[in-house]
Amino acid sequence: MWTRPAQGALTARDTIILADFLNTTGDPVFDSTLKVALAVALEQSPFLKVFPDDRAHEDLPLMQRSPSEGITRAIARQIAEREQLKALVAGSITSLGRHYVVGLEAVNAHNGDVMAREQVEVASKEEVLTSLGAAASRLRRQLGESLASIQRYDVSLPQATTPSLEALHAYALAIDEGRINDQRPESIPHLKRAIELDPHFALAMAQLSGTYANTWQSALAPEWSRKAFELRDRVSERERYMISWRYYRDATQAWDQGLELARSWTDAYPRESTAFNSMGRAAWALGQYQQAIAPLRESIRLDPRFFAPRLNLLWTLTGLNQFDAAKKVLEGARAANVHSIGFPQMAYLLAFIENDTATMMRELDAAVALPDGAWASNWQPRISAFGGHIAKAHEEFRRSVAVTSQTNLTELSGLYSAQDAISHAVVGQCAEARSEAAAAVHLSRDNFTLESAARALAWCDADADALKLSAELARRYPDAILTTHVMLPVIAAASALRSGRPARGLELLEPVRPFDHAQAAEFWPAYLRGEAQLQLKHSAEAAAEFRSITDHRGELVDAPLYPLAHLGLARALASGNDPDGARQAYLVFLTVWKGADANLLPLQQARREFARLQQ
Known part of the structure; x- marks a missing residue:
């Protein structure tokens, strides 16, 4: 073993880039493997930050090179200079008889000086990973990491x-x-x-x-x-x-425990973009949108090429009705050439808010053309259902189920069939809702499909079937906080309301309030509370529940309950002796449902109720 003393240490603010491992042994098992192992070894350290390899490859075309070209030592140095990185680390493995020699060098990217070097002779192939990990630990010490940090964050590579x-x-x-x-x-x-x-x-x-x-x-x-x-x-x-x-x-889908874990993770690894994204993602899932913003922005700062925090921030700002800010995030992602099918989806929904059908169609066409375009096949049917075009939505949902089935995305097929069931259930088309719910759970028994199907069944008086699905969810997902604290109470409350027990429905829904604004709730807790209060003739309370939906459209832009919440608000205001407010709410609903299927019971009732107010 040979060690070169460090020539200038790194700081906790510096980033390094890894060159591809130079493998002259002729054994392909070392190809790419040792670079991955070295990255794991170095990234144990909260002191060192490794420049993402995919970002390095994205720099290659800017250097008139192919993006698939290897990151040699010379190219790594050029990238480091372009990105203002402090150093590169290059590894090598050569044969020495039946032994191997593993070498590591840290090189100052600015002047090419070797900052630190490790070299070790290894007796067998089986010992290469152990020796590489030990060499990486010694290199960390030479580059300025404290002994205490190395001792705490140093697990042997075969174990890690x-x-x-x-x-x-x-x-x-x-x-x-x-x-x-x-x-x-x-x-x-x-x-x-x-x-x-x-x-x-x-x-x-x-x-x-x-x-x-x-x-x-x-x-x-x-x-x-x-x-x-x-x-x-x-x-x-x-x-x-x-x-x-x-x-x-x-x-477990225990987002509450995931949030606590992510907070500890960011404390231990304050330069880890994934940790901050996880923290923001968990907060978003729980409906804690304001708390999600800071960690998501920090995740983006730490890794501007990581698509997930940008997409999660886009969802978060939209959930807060900060639509202009959301558009800026979307523009920033596209300017940075960061890709995910989630970006055209959000562009589509933001355009929907503005009734910009040309942009909607452009974004949908672009998304469908992507390799994972089948995922976008439910965008249009959800918009159709939102506007009360239930027959059209049903045909579109059927096509989306066929498309996702053809691409073996059976969970999506089940979910889209369940969404079709919901669109029928909320307008009182219960025979169709029960049929689609049965089809959904036949296709997939993931919890998202089961939850949606159970809601549709409960709202359509199919209590026995809804109860069976609830029991399955409780058994399979006992720690899933949104399942146990939101979905199961909502399903039970829907059954209670449909059977004429509004007080029981309110009792079941009261503990759900902390999660009302989680996107997964899809406005159901507040909507059901509003309906229960209407049954109890509590006009002011009902209006407050419906307003908590109409004031937060961004939480789920295309939710089928959103237009119906305006109808509920109109009824609450009318019964509360606020005819002007009621007329306004009725007009909003009737405008959204302009051109809706004429046979829909909510539409027929709304027109009659509005006409009475006009007398």
Whole structure:
């Protein structure tokens, strides 16, 4: 083992870039594998920040190079100078008889001086990862990290990842240009292969869970995030946070515990963009929009190329009715060339708020043309249902179910069929609602589909079927806070209201108030409370509930309950001796439902009630 003394240390504000590992052994198992391993070893440290590999590849065309070109030592230095990074770290492995020599060098990007160097002879292939991890720890010390920090954040590489080079090689193949990208279904076979080669590869299990969850195969995710969570004490501190996050997000859906975890994560790793995004994402899920803004902005600052915090911030600002601010985030994402199908979706919805049909169609056409365009097939039917065009929405939902089924997105097929059921249920077309709900749960039994189908069934007096789905949800998702604290009470309250028990409905819904504004609630708690108060002839209370919906359109821009909340508000104001306010609310509803299906009971009732007010 040979160590070169450090020539100038880094600070906690510096970022380094990793060059591709130079492999002259002729053994392909080392290709890309050792760079991934080195990144894991260095990123254990809260002191060091590694420049994302995908951003490095995005710089290549700006340097008149192919984006698929390797990041050699020379190219890494050029990128470091372009991005004003302090240093690059280059690794190498060569054969020495039956042994191997592993080398690491940290190089000052400005002047090319070697800042630190580690070299170690390894007796066998099986010892390469252990020796690389130890060399990385010594390099961290030379680059200025404190001994106390290294001692706390230093798990051996075979433990932090896997002792199997072959398993790590399969994992490396699943990584998208150096960044963990859990929206690439093509990574699933590589992750499965990595786990086959090492059944205790916790990081690969967590990544597989995330990939399933983010490619609409959520029912397959919990098995892997649970297994990873059981192995979390084997990994590094950073990987432990990542694995625990996937467990709370994918397996238990305990967003409250995920939020607490993310707060600790940001404290331990204040330069970790993913940690701040997780904190903001959890706050958003719980309806804590104001609290989500700061961590999401910090996540963007730390990694401007990371699409998730930009998209989550876009949802958050829209949820606060800050539509102009949301547009700026959208413009910023597009200017930065950050991509996700979520951006055209939000552009579509923001255009819908402004009745800009030309922009809506342009964004929809662009989204459908994307590789994951099937996901966009429910955008138009939701808009149709919003406007009371239920027959048209039904045909469009049927097409969206067919499209997603053809692409094997069965969870989306189930969810879109359940959304069709909801659109029928809220306008009183209960035979159709029951039929679509049954079709939905036949297609998929993920919790999102089950929850939507159960709401439709409960609102259509199919109490026995709704109760069965509720029991399944309670059994399978006992820690999912939005399921247990929002969805199950809403389903029970809907059944209570339909059976003429408004007081019981209010009792069930009172504990739900802290989550009223979570997007997952879809306005149901306030809507049902408003309906219950109308049944009890409590006009002022009913009006307040309906206003809590009409004042917060951005929480779910295309919610089918939003127009109906205006109708509920009109009825509450009319019964509360506010005819002027009632007329205004009726006009809003009738304007939104202009051209709606003439046979819809809410439309017929609204026209009669409005006419009486005009007399």
